[in-house]
Amino acid sequence: MAESKLTSALIAALGDPKSAVDRIRDASKEEVKTADEAELIVRLLKLFPLSPDSATDRAFGSPLKDVLAWIQRAKGEEVTAVLREFGGPELLRIFDETMRVTPPDTKSRAKNEPLFLLKIICIYAPKGGLERVVTAVRSPLLKDGYLWSVIFQIVSSNRHPWRTDIVEELRDPLPDGFSCIAYLDMSNTIARSGELARHPFDTEAGLALLQGWLLDKGSTSHGLSAAASIPFLSAEAREEVQALADQHPDRGVQLEAAWAAAACGKARGYQALQEASAVPQEASAAMHYLTELGAEDRIPLLARSDDFKAISEMCQWLAHPSEFGSPPHEIHQVDTRELFWPPTNDRRKLWVFRFEYPPRDGKAEPTIGHGMVGSVTFALFGESTPDLSAAQIYGLHCAWELEIKYDPRAPQKRTAEAGVAILREHNPDFAPEQ
Numbered sequence: 214m215a216e217s218k219l220t221s222a223l224i225a226a227l228g229d230p231k232s233a234v235d236r237i238r239d240a241s242k243e244e245v246k247t248a249d250e251a252e253l254i255v256r257l258l259k260l261f262p263l264s265p266d267s268a269t270d271r272a273f274g275s276p277l278k279d280v281l282a283w284i285q286r287a288k289g290e291e292v293t294a295v296l297r298e299f300g301g302p303e304l305l306r307i308f309d310e311t312m313r314v315t316p317p318d319t320k321s322r323a324k325n326e327p328l329f330l331l332k333i334i335c336i337y338a339p340k341g342g343l344e345r346v347v348t349a350v351r352s353p354l355l356k357d358g359y360l361w362s363v364i365f366q367i368v369s370s371n372r373h374p375w376r377t378d379i380v381e382e383l384r385d386p387l388p389d390g391f392s393c394i395a396y397l398d399m400s401n402t403i404a405r406s407g408e409l410a411r412h413p414f415d416t417e418a419g420l421a422l423l424q425g426w427l428l429d430k431g432s433t434s435h436g437l438s439a440a441a442s443i444p445f446l447s448a449e450a451r452e453e454v455q456a457l458a459d460q461h462p463d464r465g466v467q468l469e470a471a472w473a474a475a476a477c478g479k480a481r482g483y484q485a486l487q488e489a490s491a492v493p494q495e496a497s498a499a500m501h502y503l504t505e506l507g508a509e510d511r512i513p514l515l516a517r518s519d520d521f522k523a524i525s526e527m528c529q530w531l532a533h534p535s536e537f538g539s540p541p542h543e544i545h546q547v548d549t550r551e552l553f554w555p556p557t558n559d560r561r562k563l564w565v566f567r568f569e570y571p572p573r574d575g576k577a578e579p580t581i582g583h584g585m586v587g588s589v590t591f592a593l594f595g596e597s598t599p600d601l602s603a604a605q606i607y608g609l610h611c612a613w614e615l616e617i618k619y620d621p622r623a624p625q626k627r628t629a630e631a632g633v634a635i636l637r638e639h640n641p642d643f644a645p646e647q
Contacts, residue, residue, distance in 0.1 A: 217243070217246070217247075217250070218240050218243055219240050219243035219244070219245065219246075219250055219283070220249070220250055220253065221240075222236045222237055222239060222240035222243070223237075223240075223250065223253040223254065223256075223257060224253065226257060227253065227256055227257060227260075230260055233257070233260070233276055234276050237257075237276040237279050237280065238276055238279055241276075241279040241282065241283075243283070244283070244286050244287070244288070245283050245284070245286065245287040245288075245292050245296075246288075246289070246292070247291075247292065248291040248292055248294075248295050250292070251287065251291075251292045251293075251295035251296050251300070252295055252299070254280060254283060254284065254296065254300065255295065255296070255299045255300045255303060257280060258280065258300055258303035258304065258307065259303055261277055261280075261303075261307050262277075262307065262310060262311075262314075277307070277330070278326065278329065281329060281330060281333050284296055284300065284333055284337075285332075285333055285336065293337075296337060297337045297338075297339065300337065301334070301337050301338075301339025301340075301342070302339060302341075304330065304333060304334050304337070304339065305334065305339060305341050305342065305345060307330065308327065308330050308331060308334060308345050309345075311327050311330065312327065312348065312349075312352070312354075315327065315354060327349070327354075327355060328349065328355060328358040328360035328361070328364065329360060331345060331346065331349055331360075331364060332360055332363055332364050332367065334346075335364055335367045335368055335373075335375075336367060338373065338374050338375065342375070343375045343378055343379060343382065346364070346368070346375070346379060346382075347379075347382050347383065350383055350388045350392045350396070351388075355392075356388065356389050356390035356391065356392045356393075357390040357391045357392070358391065358392070359391065361391055361392045361395035361396075362395045362398065364395070365379075365395045365396060365398065365399035366398075366399070366402075368399065369399040369402040369403055371406075376403060376408070377403060377408050377409070379399070380399070380400055380403060380409060380413055383396055383413070384413040385416075386418070387413065387414070387416075387418055387419060387422065393422065394426075394434075394435055394438055396413075397414060397422075397438050397439070397442065398438050398441075400412060400413050400414065400442070401438065401441045401442050401445070404442075404444075404445040409445070412442060412445040412446055414442055414446070415445070415446045415447050415450055420446075420450050420453065420454070422439075423439040423442060423454050424439075424453065424454065424457060426438070426439040427439050427440070427454065427457035427458055427461055427466070428457065430461075430462055430463075433463045433465060433466060436458070436461050436463060436466040436469075437465060437466055437469050439454065439457075439458065440454070440458040440461070440466055440469040440470045440473055441469055441472075441473070442454070443455050443458065443470070443473035443474075443476075443477070444473050444476040444477050451477065455470060455473060455474060455477075458470035458473065459474075464494075464495065465498065467485075468485075468486070468489055468495060468498050468499060468502065470482075471485035471486050471489070471499075471502070472486065472502040472505070472506070475502070475506055475508070476506065483503075483506075483508060483511060486499045486502050486503050486506075486508075486511070487499075487503070487511045487512070487513065490503065490511075490512050490513055490516045491513045491515055491516055493521065493524045493525050493527075493528050493540075493544060494528045494532075494540035494541065494544070495540070496516055496521070496525040496528070497525050497526070497528065497529040500512050500516060500525075519562065520546060520549065520564070523546075523549070523564040523566075523586040523587065524544060524545075524546060524564070524566060524586075526586050526590055527544065527564075527566045527568070527584050527586050527590065527592075528540045528541060528544060530584065530590045530591070530592070531568060531584065531592065536592070537570060537580075541568035541569060541570055542569055542570055542571050542579075543568065543569040544566055544567070544568040544569070545566065545567055546564060546565070546566055547565045547566060547567050547583065547603050547606075548564070548565045548603035548647075549562065549563065549564045549565070550562070550563060551563075552607065552636065552639075552640050552643065553636075553639040553640055554587075554588055554611070555611060555615060555620075555622060555635055555636070555638075555639060556588060556589075556611060556614035556615050556618055556620065557588055561587055561588065562587055563585060563586070563587035563588065563607060564585065564586045564587055565583055565584070565585055565603045565606050565607065566583065566584050566585075566586070567581070567582075567583055567599070568581070568582060568583070568584060568592070569581045581599050582594055582597055582598070582599070583597035583598075583599070583601065583606050584597070585597075585606060585607070585610045588610070588614060589610075589614055589617075591610065591613070593609060593610065593613060596609055596627075597609060597610075601629060602645060602646055602647060603647060604633060604636075604643060604644060604645050604646065604647040605629035605630075605632075605633060605645055606629070607632070607633075607636060607643075608629045608630065608631070608632030608633035608634075608635070608636055608645070609627070609628070609629040609632050610632070611632040611635055611636055612624050612627045612628065612629075612631050612632035612635065613627055613632075615635070622635060629645070630645070633645045
């Protein structure tokens with residue numbers, strides 16, 4: 214049997230470490246599929262760092278990131294067993310060496326690269342890995358890395374061996390920088406399962422941080438994290454933090470505070486979530502909270518209709534950080550109909566919504582657009598303009614979906630007219646003016 218591309222690259226890199234960069238990167242997209250390949254990766258790890266001439270380049274100017282990506286994508290019990298038992302200690306060694314040689318004035322991008330290595334260490338959880346996490350959290354170099362959210366999310370998973378130990382190790386003193394808010398999120402997650410005897414922020418220092426984040430009106434995400442800790446604080450601290458969360462100007466923080474109040478058995482929290490469930494811009498979050506509380510029966514009948522679920526889904530999509538980052542100021546349903554939908558090759562109900570945001574970024578005019586729900590929830594900004602009919606918007610989305618699916622029926626140029634023509638082939642009564 215012929216060698217896999219990955220095996221060939223690994224053998225070549227081991228035979229000539231000076232050519233490892235090109236050899237490994239040429240196979241960087243491959244997957245580790247056999248225990249033999251895993252053993253070759255372990256042998257390669259023993260060679261790192263490859264370059265003895267510079268500080269951060271000793272690890273991350275080399276192809277270590279590609280090797281870590283292989284390890285991250287590895288699947289199968291035999292493969293992961295080899296990497297865990299024999300690769301884990303090598304990962305710890307490389308991390309220690311990286312921390313030893315990385316200067317404090319390293320650029321911000323390079324500061325996150327040791328955290329990628331730490332992320333892989335957390336996935337494989339070798340003995341001694343917990344101590345490395347603590348070292349990294351206490352490091353002025355790494356405390357603000359954006360990967361702390363991912364690292365702590367891994368550690369907070371149900372079966373992770375460090376799940377509660379990491380909370381105890383970092384309890385006093387509390388972490389600093391961005392790692393502190395990521396640590397709070399992890400603590401909240403573990404506290405929900407009832408595994409913490411005392412929340413680490415239920416202290417004088419912790420309470421000061423929670424209050425500060427809720428008083429900082431420009432940091433909504435930090436306010437959400439602070440509000441999420443309320444049910445796990447002592448009674449006196451809980452009341453102080455609850456009052457600030459209730460008064461926060463961001464509606465998302467207010468809803469998190471309503472969840473916290475309900476979780477503490479307060480009827481007003483349930484009432485606030487029930488009312489929010491009838492507001493399209495807030496319904497998704499509110500219904501999620503009620504469901505988490507085991508109070509689905511409090512969700513209004515209106516919110517259970519298909520039309521309401523669709524408009525709520527559109528609001529949730531628009532509010533995603535990679536889109537507008539907040540729900541629309543105004544939104545209403547323009548059209549709904551059942552069509553044969555070529556991108557999915559079936560009949561389905563579809564919705565078109567018109568949304569509006571107030572003027573942004575110094576502009577005088579509001580942002581107005583259309584989005585579609587029922588297949589791929591999406592809004593084609595700059596294309597689904599207010600002057601288009603509902604049928605034209607369906608056509609535009611049909612052409613776009615065919616395009617992203619690499620469907621041979623996709624038109625050469627994406628236009629509303631081209632999409633309408635495709636829809637009419639399957640829906641004879643479909644007309645662009647509808």
